Amino acid sequence: MTAQVLLGSCFLTVCALVHVGFMALSIPAMATVHKRFHHNGKVVRSALLLSLALMIIVAAHTIQIWTWAFAFTSVGAFDDIAASFYFATVTYTTLGYGDLTLGEGLRIFATFGAITGLLTFGISTAFLIAVIGRLLPPEDLGPGHL
DSSP states (O other): HHHHHHHHHHHHHHHHHHHHHHHHHHHHHHHHHHHHGGOHHHEEEEEEHHHHHHHHHHHHHHHHHHHHHHHHHHSSOOHHHHHHHHHHHHHHTTTOOSSOOOOOOHHHHHHHHHHHHHHHHHHHHHHHHHHHHSOOOGGGGGGTTO
């Protein structure tokens, strides 16, 4: 059990750092888009910034799911990468269909894949809210805004 917790914690940490790194590294790119398209109007600039933010989020989550897929393959949970990727995806997204399961020797390890998804989806949501908050400051919302 201790080995599963330690290994799962290591993968969780790496994935969380990758996710936060993607968010942090995207800020200069988003600033460049904001400056470059400043004269194209708010709608175009907002659409570009939100699209960029979503692409960054999707890329970060995809890399993490692949990381977990390779982790499951490397510990012998699955022989083929397709099954491993499928299991990593349903675990990471906490869908947990249950059609593929792991033995007792890897169950705790796999739960860290779900924890990774929960944590990083929260970070993604906060990131998107921050981007939208910058694009829609309260003074632009008109009277009666919260």
